Amino acid sequence: MSQHPPPTNTNTNTNTNTNTKTNTNKSTGNTTSTDTADRLSTFGTLKRLYPFVKPAFPRIVLGMVAALLASVVALLIPFVLQQLVDGPLSSGDSRQVWPAFWIVLGLGVVEAVMIMGRRWLVLTPSTHVETSMRNGLYKKLQDLPVAFHDRWQSGQLLSRSVSDLSLIRRWLAFGIVLLIVNFLTIVVGFVVLFFYSWLLGLIFVVASIPIWVVGLRFENRYSVIARRSQDQVGDLATSVEESVHGIRVLKAFGRGKHSLRDFAKRAEELRGTEIEKSKAIAQLWLWLLLVPDVAFALCLLAGIWLASEGQLTVGELFAFFATATVLRFPVESIGFLLSMTFDTRTAVDRFFEVLDSVNTVTDPVEPKTITNPRGHLEFRATHFRYQDSPAQFADLVDGVDLELQPGETMALVGLTGSGKTTLLALVPRLYDVTGGEVLLDGVDVRDLTREELRRHIGMAFEDATLFSTTVRDNVLLGRPDLSGDEADRVMREALDIAQAGFVHDLPEGVDTTVGEEGLSLSGGQRQRLALARAIAARPSVLVLDDPLSALDVDTEARVEAGLRRVLSETTSLIVAHRPSTVNLADRVALLENGRVTAVGRHSDLIATNDHYRYVISSLDDDDRTTREDVLA
Incomplete structure (x- = not known):
């Protein structure tokens, strides 16, 4: 290495x-x-x-x-x-x-x-x-x-x-x-x-x-x-x-x-x-x-x-x-x-x-390859701070050690500002670590070309962004290798899992142009299409930044049921802002001030960790308010 x-x-x-x-x-x-x-x-x-x-x-x-x-x-x-x-x-x-x-x-x-x-x-x-x-x-x-x-x-x-x-x-x-x-x-x-x-x-x-x-x-x-x-x-x-x-x-x-x-x-x-x-x-x-x-x-x-x-x-x-x-x-x-x-x-x-702007996230001179992707993800003494942060400020990610086994689903929970979204962004090298390593199948992500790394990583963000093109092109954005019947099959499957069947009611179905940034759709519809896009990429590691926040209770339950089938075969790292999202995970990692302070099953952490109970109770309050608003 x-x-x-x-x-x-x-x-x-x-x-x-x-x-x-x-x-x-x-x-x-x-x-x-x-x-x-x-x-x-x-x-x-x-x-x-x-x-x-x-x-x-x-x-x-x-x-x-x-x-x-x-x-x-x-x-x-x-x-x-x-x-x-x-x-x-x-x-x-x-x-x-x-x-x-x-x-x-x-x-x-x-x-x-x-x-x-x-x-x-x-x-x-x-x-x-x-x-x-x-x-x-x-x-x-x-x-x-x-x-x-x-x-x-x-x-x-x-x-x-x-x-x-x-x-x-x-x-x-x-x-x-x-x-x-x-x-x-x-x-x-x-x-x-x-x-x-x-x-x-x-x-x-x-x-x-x-x-x-x-x-x-x-x-x-x-x-x-x-x-x-x-x-x-x-x-x-x-x-x-x-x-x-x-x-x-x-x-x-x-x-x-x-x-x-x-x-x-x-x-x-x-x-x-x-x-x-x-x-x-x-x-x-x-x-x-x-x-x-x-x-x-x-x-x-x-x-x-x-x-x-x-x-x-x-x-x-x-x-x-x-x-x-x-x-x-x-x-x-x-x-x-x-x-x-x-x-x-x-x-x-x-x-x-x-x-002339210097690109600090570049491909290595002698890149490595992953011949047999399994989805083994590991953070090893990982640090990160933004480039213009004063030296006296603490790192946003401050020495994280975390390992995800192939096929495992890990939920990240923590209070606002604890570093959850930043940690996720280090996996596909949207930002580069400023210390330590992020390993994918035993290879430092900086030793892979960005193109190959991002073939193995799929992402869906809370703030879903779509492009001014058709639903089909948005969903299959990460699969330029597909065409014809195979592309249609993958798209239909991804839309089904993401509960995005609403696209068939659009004027031209999946060939409907969604408009600039997808603003012609609701927030929940945009999130479901963004989730379908991540699923259609068939990555070995799926990184999700609270992708269900804009969904109503019933739709969220159906999406979670579909995700369980996908997540059983894919390593997944999910930022959770709802207790229902935590329930998707095999294990939960608790972030506090840029550090992972506890890792374990939800039931074990509830029983043993005071800060985890405090975080979950705050998520419960937010979730309860959201559900009451939806029902009202």
Whole structure:
């Protein structure tokens, strides 16, 4: 058996392996980048996209070439116009006008074709990149442990997978292409301006210097605002999601206005940030519009003087200003292209915060296998505490020693907060132990791949979650290996044991879509389908977290009768919040402050253990109240 770190060292290591890229407070939604992201330049951050962009890179480069050719063609038109002004127009030979006309028309057609080619080349590949990144993000989210999802708001993850990736796609298809091409166009255009007149070109370049200074200052300010804005979008998405999921509670308690005020507050914060972004962009645009106009005015004065002195022909002066006009859009576009680039840089940071998150529940390098599953489950000196728990806090699971023989049913009882649900979560590695071991058929669960381990473990939770698909797909979720008649047989048997025959009365029977999270069904119906899902998986170990809490008395009795047939062949660990659930068990384990303080038959513990009698009496009181409510 492989050796694992002792409890103290493991606790330390686990506590340091929190989300190393982002510290997200799930309750407040405050998200801050770590120093690693802050140290990367905009180029360094965007360069991290290359593994995803690599398949589309050749077409994106070709799109840039097509766009650059379009710009070069546009810069050739002023040269033709110069020849036209200095030639036919100055000599009065109208016959020379038509060749210039056809040349300009041809160049315009070539420019249009190049622009169309640029769009055709880059639009489709950019959507493939977005799809690849979204699939990679979803795969990572599925792979990350439950502890990660405990810390992160779902709205933050949703905004990263939708709005951030959409922004990256638009930047790849439009922003990066035009940013590079327009920059090269400006460089080539300035060379052309110097070709016509070095003095006018120098004036134009010097007058443009403030734009670059303002652009550098803009990056530092805008990046911070853009990050805050995108985080606030995630917080706002979380508010919407929580209010939609909790709409029944809000309506029942008349707290709709309170929820609206909270939403309006977050929306107002986002509005303020967006206004701050707009002001920053407006200041940049002021310089982008003002500087070229000033440069045009200065060049016009100097150009007229040069032409009057005979140092510059009228055609050259005309071509100079035509070229400067062509350059006007590339210069002015720098503003929104820079803001788009900095927005994208923030989106990339947010995307990689998730991808860089450390998964503390991983498969072993050299996994073991269980060739003959029997369902022998053992907790050996098992410890667990959450990653962000202060060192002075006690472990939630504090040195549990417990053994379940194959085919045995064990009930876990204890007061609220004693560690029952946490102990169950360690079996399928929803969380990893921070000390000791959990053994399945003599193999540490950390030495099995998660896929194999979870083939042997079936779980049903008190808070039953269903998916927006059919009853059939929900029940057979853990049996992808089945199809046809065999799948139908297993499903019918599981539904029968869970007393879920109500599904046949649904509009389309087992092919009825249950709706988002199964909220179209009652709590008891959802629990029975979740129990049927666990039974259909045919695991060697069945882990049940009070799966009958929402059932009425008669239905519970029928489900228990069906479970007895299943549990006689399966090792079962059941959290019991009702005395009737305790009666299903062969033995009972009493948890107290994260420790197993007694194990034995129900009758023996009742006779010998004061704390057990106290716990059972509290369960009796709760059960009696529930039964009276049902009968009433």
